Amino acid sequence: MDFELKILGSSSATPSFDRHHTAQVLTIGNQINLLDCGEGTQMQLMRYKVKHQRICNIFISHLHGDHYFGLAGLLSTMHLQQRTTPINLFGPKGLAEILTLQFKYGGTQLPYKVNFFEVDTTVSRKIYEDKTMTVHTLPMLHRVPCCGYLFREKEKPRHLLKNKLPSFLTPAQLVRLKWGEDIYNEAGEVVVQNADVTTDPKRSRSYAYCADTRYKEDILPLVQGVDLLYHEATFDNSLLHRADFTFHSTAEQAATLAHKAQVKRLLIGHFSARYKELNLLLEEAQAVFPNTMLATEGKTISVLE
Amino acid sequence: MDFELKILGSSSATPSFDRHHTAQVLTIGNQINLLDCGEGTQMQLMRYKVKHQRICNIFISHLHGDHYFGLAGLLSTMHLQQRTTPINLFGPKGLAEILTLQFKYGGTQLPYKVNFFEVDTTVSRKIYEDKTMTVHTLPMLHRVPCCGYLFREKEKPRHLLKNKLPSFLTPAQLVRLKWGEDIYNEAGEVVVQNADVTTDPKRSRSYAYCADTRYKEDILPLVQGVDLLYHEATFDNSLLHRADFTFHSTAEQAATLAHKAQVKRLLIGHFSARYKELNLLLEEAQAVFPNTMLATEGKTISVLE
Secondary structure (H helix, E strand, C coil): CCEEEEEEECECCCCECCECECEEEEEECCEEEEEEECCCHHHHHHHCCCCHHHEEEEECCECCHHHCCCHHHHHHHHHHCCCCCCEEEEECCCHHHHHHHHHHHCCCCCCCCEEEEECCCCCCCEEEECCCEEEEEEECCCCCCEEEEEEEECCCCCEECHHHCCCCCCHHHHHHHHCCCCEECCCCCEEECHHHHEECCCCCCEEEEECCCCCCHHHHHHHCCCCEEEEECCECHHHHHHHHHCCCCEHHHHHHHHHHCCCCEEEEECECCCCCCCHHHHHHHHHHCCCEEECCCCCEEECCC | CCEEEEEEECECCCCECCECECEEEEEECCEEEEEEECCCHHHHHHHCCCCHHHEEEEECCECCHHHCCCHHHHHHHHHHCCCCCCEEEEECCCHHHHHHHHHHHCCCCCCCCEEEEECCCCCCCEEEECCCEEEEEEECCCCCCEEEEEEEECCCCCEECHHHCCCCCCHHHHHHHHCCCCEECCCCCEEECHHHHEECCCCCCEEEEECCCCCCHHHHHHHCCCCEEEEECCECHHHHHHHHHCCCCEHHHHHHHHHHCCCCEEEEECECCCCCCCHHHHHHHHHHCCCEEECCCCCEEECCC
16 A cells, blocks of 8 residues: 655745745555645646645745745635535634635635544644544644644555465455454364464554654654654754744754654755755754755655565 | 837736736836736746836736736835835726735835825726836726726937037027927028928837737727737637637737738737737737747847937
């Protein structure tokens, strides 16, 4: 099953010509999720051939424009292109009010349902669940209410060893074996030991999206051991004071968090427009956490099972 | 003096990959005016090397997203890049309310003043005047309140023929000559005939920006004889019924208006995403009004004195 992240933009507040504002597409199985939606996201979706009509869920981290000014336009385009499938929209207080006002003055009545879920950015809560994944909020520390999002595949069924399965098993019993149970007879005796006929399931993958934030270690237990951590790295460490003042992080801080949380891979982004070349930030992070990548536009990162 | 129009975008509601939403830059002398501000305008300004800090006035035609969803982002970027110069913003009811709400939730306090002027889109009124130009609204007929804008250079001073000017003239008398007066002595007799010492001034140029609208002839007297007329041409004439239904115009209709108004040049834009090639629209318009151009991105049109 796919578990793939595509970067559409990674520029901080001021866009530079070849770097767009924050937006990411996370595909888990058939589910396409959009994470933040900076200005121009609908054009970036076209550029990178992501079909916006297939997006099921949109997660907005906070109400700074570089993270959501493309949302009203994207929802309008879905409308103009005859979308009828409902969409789930997660974001902080204020988002629904702004969109409602924009659509009121635009005389727009969307022909599909937007299920809006206002998230509490101050706590980690499960806000979404379907057959394949769960999503939890990750409280961030920024100038306005802001949260990240943690995506986890659900536990997968055990693998059945077909050549070892007794023929008398019913479909219901096969399902129980897949979920780790033994099979009993009416007398309560084990007739099939799960360990004899199954092997461990494929592992469940995870992605933590840490949007704009000061460095904060209290999220360590929440992102411990994730397969892929995105963490903002607006500045290099010589601008630590500025990072602190503006409630952002440095590349070294992002890497320190990745190291302490023992994640598998780190992706840094939200680069200040002052950096034409990004090697400085990459090298600073890699010195602390070698398995670091830059969230450059168009990059696709697959997490293998 | 410059009188120059630069096209930043000319796509209708749905953007296509290489055509952005509506935005135009009109330079008159030292004044840089932005006409509409679709999503991505701040990136288009960068692409075409227009310094956004030099924009004095922004005119928004209506509150469909393809004409203003880039505005909050542009104003934010001006803020982040330390603008302190006030800016004038003209637009219909609702625009200030939307921006105020966005900036409230973004925790944004602009360090420069936005002088907002709510325009009545149902009448033609003078809404702006400075040393070099006047701006009038042009009522459009669209699904939401919508107006175009008419830009006219003010009357220019007459040209003084230096070798014919008597030496006794005072500076104040020279100014009077520039504005067409004769010079009298204390007895009330003409001592210098204006026609003897001046020639006609350079002519005053004009640009009419007709945003989204059904074809409507009642604006003919308002745009009569302008140097350059922009008129939307969303569809070709085979889709006349659709144009009418969606309150848009066809290329033939735009050209008919240009012909009847006896304008000097016509510029058509706001092309539907269904047209990959635009020759069909251009040829349709040129059949009625030969001096027609396409509003393609990056095009610059100078109106000569």
